[in-house]
Amino acid sequence: MDVLKKKWIWGIIIGVVVIGLVLVNIVNTNRAAPVKTVEVAEDSIVEVIYTNGKLEPENTTEMYSPASGVVEDLKIKLGDTVTKGQILLTLKMDEMKEQLKKERLNLQLAESERLQAKKKHFDNFKKVMNEDPGQDLAEVDLTAYDLRIQSSKLIIASLEKKLTNSVVHAPVEGVVTGLTVNEGQLIAEGSSIVSISDLSSYKVRAYLNELDAGKAAMGMKAVITSESFAGTYDGEVTYLAPTAKIVDTTSKDTSVEMTVGLKTTSAELRSGYNVAIAMEIPDKPRLLVPISAVQYEGEQAFVFKPEEGRAVKVPVTTGKEGDEQIEIVSGAAKGDRIVVDGVDSLRDGDKVSVQ
Numbered sequence: 571m572d573v574l575k576k577k578w579i580w581g582i583i584i585g586v587v588v589i590g591l592v593l594v595n596i597v598n599t600n601r602a603a604p605v606k607t608v609e610v611a612e613d614s615i616v617e618v619i620y621t622n623g624k625l626e627p628e629n630t631t632e633m634y635s636p637a638s639g640v641v642e643d644l645k646i647k648l649g650d651t652v653t654k655g656q657i658l659l660t661l662k663m664d665e666m667k668e669q670l671k672k673e674r675l676n677l678q679l680a681e682s683e684r685l686q687a688k689k690k691h692f693d694n695f696k697k698v699m700n701e702d703p704g705q706d707l708a709e710v711d712l713t714a715y716d717l718r719i720q721s722s723k724l725i726i727a728s729l730e731k732k733l734t735n736s737v738v739h740a741p742v743e744g745v746v747t748g749l750t751v752n753e754g755q756l757i758a759e760g761s762s763i764v765s766i767s768d769l770s771s772y773k774v775r776a777y778l779n780e781l782d783a784g785k786a787a788m789g790m791k792a793v794i795t796s797e798s799f800a801g802t803y804d805g806e807v808t809y810l811a812p813t814a815k816i817v818d819t820t821s822k823d824t825s826v827e828m829t830v831g832l833k834t835t836s837a838e839l840r841s842g843y844n845v846a847i848a849m850e851i852p853d854k855p856r857l858l859v860p861i862s863a864v865q866y867e868g869e870q871a872f873v874f875k876p877e878e879g880r881a882v883k884v885p886v887t888t889g890k891e892g893d894e895q896i897e898i899v900s901g902a903a904k905g906d907r908i909v910v911d912g913v914d915s916l917r918d919g920d921k922v923s924v925q
Contacts, residue, residue, distance in 0.1 A: 601921070602879065602921040602922055602923035603881075603912060603915070603916065603920055603921065603922050603923065604912060604922075604923050604925050605874075605876065605881070605909045605910075605911060605912040605913070605916070605922045605923070605924060605925065606909070606910055606911035606912065606924070606925050607876060607907040607908060607909055607910060607924055608859060608860060608863065608907065608908060608910045609905060609906070609907055610857055610858075610859055610898060610902045610903065610904055610905060610906045610907075610908065611857070611858060611859075611904065612855050612856070612857055612858070612904055613855065613856065613858050613895070614853035614854065614855055614856060615853050615856060615858065615890050615891075615892035615895060615897065616850055616851075616853065616892065617785070617850070617851040617853065617892065618848050618849065618850055618851070619778070619782045619785060619786060619847075619848070619849040619851065620846070620847070620848055621776050621777070621778055621782065621828075621846075621847050622776065622844065622845070622846055622847065623774040623775055623776025623777075623828075623830070623844075623845055623847055624774065624775055624776075624842065624843070624844060624845070625772055625773075625774055625796075625839060625840070625841060625842065625843040625844075625845055626772065626773060626774070626775055626841050626842070627747065627767035627768055627769055627771070627772060627773070627841055628768065628770075628771035628772055628773045628831065628832075629744075629767065629768040629771070630747065630748075630765055630766070630767040630768075631741060631742050631744070631765070631766045631767075632748075632762065632764075632765055633658075633738070633741070633762075633763050633764040633765070633766065634760050634761060634762055634763060635661070635738075635757045635758065635759055635760060635761050635762075635763050636732070636735035636738065636759065637661060637663065637666065637732040637733075637735045637736070637759050638663075638665075638666070638756075638757065638758050638759045639661035639662055639663040639665075639666065639736065639756070639757065640661065640662040640663075640664075640754065640755065640756050640757075641659055641660075641661060641662075641751050641752065641753050641754060641755045641757060642659075642660045642661060642662035642753070643659060643660045643753065644658075644659045644751065644752065644753045645657055645658060645659060645660075646658050646659070646746050646749065646764070647746070647749065648746055648747070648748075648749050649745065649746060650745070650746045651743075651744070651745050651746075652740045652743060652744065652745075652746060652766060653740065653743045654740055654741065654742055654743045655739050655740060656739065656740045657737055657738070657739055657740075658738045658739065658740055658763075658764055659738050659751070659763070659764075660736055660737050660738070661735070661736045661737075661738070661757075662736075663732070663733055663736050666729055666732060666733060667733065669729060670726065670729040670730065670733065673722055673725045673726050673729065674722075674726060676718075676722050677719060677722035677723065677726065680715055680718040680719045680722060681715075681719055683715060684712055684715035684716070684719065687710060687712060687715060688710060688712065691710035732759075738763070738764075740766060741766075742766055742768070743766075743768075744766040744767050744768045744769070745766065745767050745768075745769050746764060746765070746766060747765050747766070747767040747841060748762075748764060748765025749763075749764055749765075750762050750763055750764075751763050751764075767841065769835075769841070770835065771831075771832065771835055772832045772835055772839055772841070773805075773808065773829050773830060773831045773832060774794060774805065774829065774830040774832070774845055774847060775827070775828075775829050776827075776828050776829075776830065776847055777817050777825035777826065777827055777828065778825060778826045778828055779823065779825060780814065780823070780824060780825075780826070783810070783814070783825075783826035783828075785851050786807060786810060786826075786828065786849065787807065787810075788807055788808070788809075788810060789806055789807060790806060790807045790849050790850075790851075790852075791804065791805075791806055791849065791850060792804070792805045792806060792807060792830045792847050792848065792849045793805075793847070793848045793849075794830065794832060794845050794846070794847060795845065795846050795848075796843055796844065796845040796846060797844075798840070798843040798844065798845075799836075799838040799839060799843070800838065801836060801838060803832050803833070803834060803835075803839075804832070804833050804834070805830040805831055805832045805833055806830065806831060806833070807828060807829070807830055807849070808829050808830065808831040809827075809828060809829040810826060810827075810828050811826050811827040811828070813826075814826045815827075830847060853890075856889065856890065856897040857897060857898045857899075857902065857903075857904055858892075858895040858896065858897055858898070859873070859895065859896060859898055859902070859908060859910070860894060860895060860896075860910050861891065861894060861895060861896045862910055862911075862913070863908050863909065863910040863913060864886065864888060864896055865913060865914075870885055871885070871886050871887070871888050872884060872885045872886060872901075873886055873898075873901070873902060873908045873909070873913075874908060874909040874913055874916050874918075874922075875902075875906060875907065875908055875909070876907065876909060876922050876924055879921055879922065879923075880919055880920065880921055880922060881909060881916045881917070881918065881919065881920045881921075881922045882918065882919075883917075883918035884901055884902065884908075885901055886898050886899075886900065886901030886902055887899040887900040887901060907924075909922065911925075
């Protein structure tokens with residue numbers, strides 16, 4: 571009897587539990603799920619290109635030695651402010667002066683030899699005329715002498731012109747930002763000597779990877795920041811190289827050179843600072859919803875629209891995706907409200923309560 575009684579009691583308990591679960595399920599089935607909705611709105615997806623660069627003056631004049639010589643007197647140093655026409659340095663050109671002296675002697679010698687050849691021909695002509703007045707005598711050929719004389723004159727003119735360059739003047743006003751020579755140094759004609767920069771405006775030189783370079787364009791707006799200064803500066807892309815090249819020799823990836831001109835300047839900016847560049851890619855207006863509002867069954871995307879207290883499953887076609895929003899190409903219109911919170915547990919036709 572005790573065994574039958576215990577079985578009977580356990581049967582009652584199990585029955586009560588089953589009935590309770592059924593009742594709970596019925597209650598839950600009839601209860602509306604709380605959800606939040608958003609409105610399909612027209613906006614644009616902001617995509618930002620980030621890269622690093624180096625600050626440099628907008629305009630820099632590179633100067634090269636107009637002649638070969640020894641730096642005799644260097645009148646400037648790095649950081650000096652110079653005016654247009656100011657003397658920067660003088661060159662000692664003893665070798666060139668010696669060369670000029672020798673070339674003038676060569677000219678005198680060539681002219682003397684020409685004169686002697688002409689005189690010799692004239693003396694020979696008189697002798698022949700005395701012996702045979704009817705004999706014809708060819709004109710003397712002085713071409714070789716004339717060529718030597720012409721060559722010497724050209725060399726002398728060139729040397730004299732170069733000697734006038736023994737004093738090097740500043741072609742523009744600005745600040746000396748580069749100096750590659752010292753007093754007593756022998757420099758060759760055409761070698762770099764001085765850089766003069768206009769520090770009233772700045773630009774940033776940077777390099778873009780292949781992917782970002784395809785998104786960048788002339789005139790694109792940019793924001794310049796750095797740990798080296800407190801301000802934020804607006805700029806725009808002023809140059810994009812037509813070709814890509816390898817900048818980092820340790821990598822095989824190519825980059826595209828870019829410059830960004832700053833619209834303003836200040837005393838806190840200095841040439842050579844490392845900076846960060848952020849550029850927003852312009853976008854067209856799109857119909858956007860939060861990414862969390864879109865669900866998928868295989869490759870088919872869908873959203874839920876609350877209609878008359880129930881969730882209606884609506885297939886949609888998506889487009890461009892941003893960090894937080896995704897484009898709806900079809901399936902929903904501007905102003906439609908769709909479920910964004912609680913969508914994971916919804917099924918088509920479920921009762922919903924918009925919070």
